[in-house]
Amino acid sequence: MGRARKLLIGIGTGVAVALAMLTRRHMPEEHARRGSVAAIGWAFLLSFGASVSLTVIYALGGQPQAEGAMLFVALGGLSVGLVLWSHLLMPQGIYVEERKLTFDEPEEMEEAEEAFVEGAEQIGRRSFLGKMLAAAVGALGIAFLFPIRSLGKAPGRALFQTAWKAGARAVTEDGLPVRAASLLENSVLTVFPEGHTDAADSQTLLIKTPPGVFHPRSGREDWSPDDIVGFSKICTHAGCPVGLYQAATSQLFCPCHQSVFSVPEGCKPINGPATRALPQLPLAIDGDGFVIAQSDFPEPVGPEFWNFGRH
Amino acid sequence: MVIKRSVEWVDERVGVSGFTHDTLNKVFPDHWSFLFGEIALYAFVVLVATGIFLAMFFNPSLATKIYHGAYAPMRGVRVSAAYGSALDLSFSVRAGLVMRQTHHWAALVFIAAIVVHLCRIFFTGAFRKPREINWWVGLTLLILALFNGFTGYSLLDDLLSGTGLRIAYSIALSIPFLGTWMAFLLFGGEFPSDQIISRLFFTHVFIVPLLIIALISVHLALIWRQKHTQFPGGGRTDRNVHGIRFWPSYATESVGLFFGVASVLTLLGGLAQINPIWLYGPFRVANVTGPAQPDWYLGWLEGALRMFPAWEVRIGGVVIPNPFFPAVLLPGITFMMLYAWPLLERRFTGDYAAHHLLERPHDRPVRTALGVAALAFYVVLFLAGSNDLIAKWFGMPVETVTWVLRIGVIVVPVVAGYVMYWLMSAYRRSGASQFTKVPLAYFRHPRRGPLPRARI
Numbered sequence: 069m070g071r072a073r074k075l076l077i078g079i080g081t082g083v084a085v086a087l088a089m090l091t092r093r094h095m096p097e098e099h100a101r102r103g104s105v106a107a108i109g110w111a112f113l114l115s116f117g118a119s120v121s122l123t124v125i126y127a128l129g130g131q132p133q134a135e136g137a138m139l140f141v142a143l144g145g146l147s148v149g150l151v152l153w154s155h156l157l158m159p160q161g162i163y164v165e166e167r168k169l170t171f172d173e174p175e176e177m178e179e180a181e182e183a184f185v186e187g188a189e190q191i192g193r194r195s196f197l198g199k200m201l202a203a204a205v206g207a208l209g210i211a212f213l214f215p216i217r218s219l220g221k222a223p224g225r226a227l228f229q230t231a232w233k234a235g236a237r238a239v240t241e242d243g244l245p246v247r248a249a250s251l252l253e254n255s256v257l258t259v260f261p262e263g264h265t266d267a268a269d270s271q272t273l274l275i276k277t278p279p280g281v282f283h284p285r286s287g288r289e290d291w292s293p294d295d296i297v298g299f300s301k302i303c304t305h306a307g308c309p310v311g312l313y314q315a316a317t318s319q320l321f322c323p324c325h326q327s328v329f330s331v332p333e334g335c336k337p338i339n340g341p342a343t344r345a346l347p348q349l350p351l352a353i354d355g356d357g358f359v360i361a362q363s364d365f366p367e368p369v370g371p372e373f374w375n376f377g378r379h
Numbered sequence: 380m381v382i383k384r385s386v387e388w389v390d391e392r393v394g395v396s397g398f399t400h401d402t403l404n405k406v407f408p409d410h411w412s413f414l415f416g417e418i419a420l421y422a423f424v425v426l427v428a429t430g431i432f433l434a435m436f437f438n439p440s441l442a443t444k445i446y447h448g449a450y451a452p453m454r455g456v457r458v459s460a461a462y463g464s465a466l467d468l469s470f471s472v473r474a475g476l477v478m479r480q481t482h483h484w485a486a487l488v489f490i491a492a493i494v495v496h497l498c499r500i501f502f503t504g505a506f507r508k509p510r511e512i513n514w515w516v517g518l519t520l521l522i523l524a525l526f527n528g529f530t531g532y533s534l535l536d537d538l539l540s541g542t543g544l545r546i547a548y549s550i551a552l553s554i555p556f557l558g559t560w561m562a563f564l565l566f567g568g569e570f571p572s573d574q575i576i577s578r579l580f581f582t583h584v585f586i587v588p589l590l591i592i593a594l595i596s597v598h599l600a601l602i603w604r605q606k607h608t609q610f611p612g613g614g615r616t617d618r619n620v621h622g623i624r625f626w627p628s629y630a631t632e633s634v635g636l637f638f639g640v641a642s643v644l645t646l647l648g649g650l651a652q653i654n655p656i657w658l659y660g661p662f663r664v665a666n667v668t669g670p671a672q673p674d675w676y677l678g679w680l681e682g683a684l685r686m687f688p689a690w691e692v693r694i695g696g697v698v699i700p701n702p703f704f705p706a707v708l709l710p711g712i713t714f715m716m717l718y719a720w721p722l723l724e725r726r727f728t729g730d731y732a733a734h735h736l737l738e739r740p741h742d743r744p745v746r747t748a749l750g751v752a753a754l755a756f757y758v759v760l761f762l763a764g765s766n767d768l769i770a771k772w773f774g775m776p777v778e779t780v781t782w783v784l785r786i787g788v789i790v791v792p793v794v795a796g797y798v799m800y801w802l803m804s805a806y807r808r809s810g811a812s813q814f815t816k817v818p819l820a821y822f823r824h825p826r827r828g829p830l831p832r833a834r835i
């Protein structure tokens with residue numbers, strides 16, 4: 069059923085039933101403040117009509133905007149009616165009531181305190197038992213902490229390594245291996261080690277840089293065959309995927325907090341809150357022309373943690 | 380007739396008429412600024428009501444399937460059960476979208492009302508003795524509300540919330556010494572673990588709501604016991620309470636307010652689209668949305684993360700990563716200051732007495748100035764949370780916007796606080812009944828002139 073028809077039928081029924089109500093019940097005319105009673109009555113009637121419309125609209129299959137609007141009228145009518153009722157027809161004061169500044173009489177308070185202290189002293193007198201009790205409760209408390217350990221694996225070395233291994237082929241999210249010759253200049257590809265396309269920490273950007281643009285760090289000259297470079301896609305700031313590559317400047321942007329990484333300078337951060345370059349993956353090309361890794365990343369990927377320097 | 384008989388029936392068996400009589404006649408002071416706490420309470424009621432409905436359909440599982448539901452653009456896409464059931468709630472469950480959107484709007488309003496309520500309490504000195512406990516209870520409620528807001532929108536396993544979870548994980552990871560263990564225990568392993576959604580779900584629908592309900596009960600019981608504060612004037616003193624009776628006037632009005640809050644929230648839920656997860660798409664480990672802003676109440680943290688310079692600390696072999704400072708230290712200090720405020724103020728003013736009369740902001744220019752400065756600080760942080768959008772609007776580089784905001788986060792609070800101090804001192808010294816009636820001379824020399832009242 070069309071939206072317009074639902075609305076029409078729904079609101080029409082609401083109005084009709086509300087009107088029927090109105091003709092059958094007369095406002096109590098004898099009331100001294102007739103205007104107020106009438107206003108409040110109208111508010112409740114409006115609310116009633118909207119509730120009927122809401123029911124009908126829902127029964128006809130529902131429509132979000134109409135449901136919201138009808139709920140608004142139904143609840144709003146009650147709101148207006150009740151607030152008006154309180155303000156116009158109920159005693160508004162001002163009443164004055166005494167405020168006790170302390171809640172109990174001083175003697176009572178003292179008695180209660182004394183009773184408590186006395187009780188505590190009785191426990192304190194048995195200092196041996198007191199200590200035993202404290203020890204038992206403490207031990208139980210510590211025992212209760214242990215299940216917390218079940219919540220997760222020990223971090224171990226998990227943060228220091230990814231699924232990349234020497235010789236692992238780079239594959240796309242769909243598991244297709246990447247042929248080095250098929251990469252166009254300035255093209256960017258997100259790859260994973262073969263068989264691990266769900267390994268979030270292994271996501272890597274393959275970028276085919278234009279000749280002469282990329283300056284490898286010393287010792288890493290053979291990590292970028294055919295000017296294809298691989299960098300971890302996880303931002304070193306707070307872990308978002310570094311999603312945006314601007315070919316004109318050869319820069320990578322992180323959309324989360326606007327860190328900018330310069331690809332020619334080994335993905336060094338040049339703006340934003342990131343403090344560390346994106347780790348580089350040593351690449352090679354195998355005998356069939358596919359891009360493979362020479363090894364895992366030389367350092368932990370992603371956001372830093374307190375002992376990440378100990379790799 | 381029916382009412383009278385039921386009351387008698389209960390009274391004959393339970394004998395509550397004495398207590399009930401006092402309760403029904405209890406007097407409640409009225410002022411428009413006292414409404415915000417009530418609005419928060421009623422937004423919470425709406426949250427519970429809509430939340431129960433949503434929990435009937437939401438499936439907190441990461442098992443994947445191919446989507447075949449009513450939303451055509453997503454058909455054939457592999458989605459998690461959590462994301463798929465949220466799509467179904469939005470498109471297939473009758474009245475589902477209204478419930479979902481009302482729930483989200485109610486969460487935003489819930490937290491907003493708490494924050495405004497907190498400001499009211501702060502600027503009128505309602506936290507002073509004997510109400511420190513309720514100040515602390517209220518602050519804890521605010522923290523729980525913020526936390527549950529975050530767990531709520533992180534549940535749906537869409538791309539935006541997945542990004543938020545990833546940042547939360549990295550923030551946990553940044554804590555010195557404990558971070559790696561904490562992140563692994565909270566998330567059940569390295570991000571993204573297969574446990575996180577079901578854990579978030581249980582936390583969101585059971586643990587935190589239970590705590591909130593318990594603390595709201597304490598909050599209200601304390602108000603009941605200590606009675607509400609009131610503004611001075613018209614014969615109101617520390618020893619009395621002026622207002623309307625609980626029954627029937629106050630109760631009727633308050634229930635009216637409940638329906639008012641509910642009506643506005645359902646209107647928003649029906650007409651104002653919020654968190655359209657079908658546009659963000661399902662979470663994928665290597666994908667990200669941009670521009671991405673969290674719900675408003677986390678804007679200050681987002682801004683702090685964006686604005687904080689690229690610093691980190693290295694001592695020996697230990698690193699304190701960059702996110703620790705804006706996302707752990709800053710909120711830590713923020714809430715510590717808030718918890719400590721009643722004690723600090725007491726130390727500095729030497730005012731150890733109990734108070735039931737409220738102060739007006741100009742009665743305490745220093746407190747008001749400090750409060751306004753703090754608010755200005757968080758507003759600038761909030762703006763920094765959208766530095767990418769601001770840069771786009773003004774056609775400026777993001778770095779420029781960030782630098783302007785870095786300067787602003789220091790300068791704006793100082794200026795705002797100083798201006799506020801100047802205005803409030805002049806107002807107080809003048810003794811004028813309204814701010815607009817303060818003679819101009821007082822603004823030129825806010826510190827001179829007679830001091831009409833004894834309070835400092």
Ligand code: FES
Nearest residue numbers: 303305306322325
């Ligand atoms: S996660 Fe990349 S800039 Fe923060």
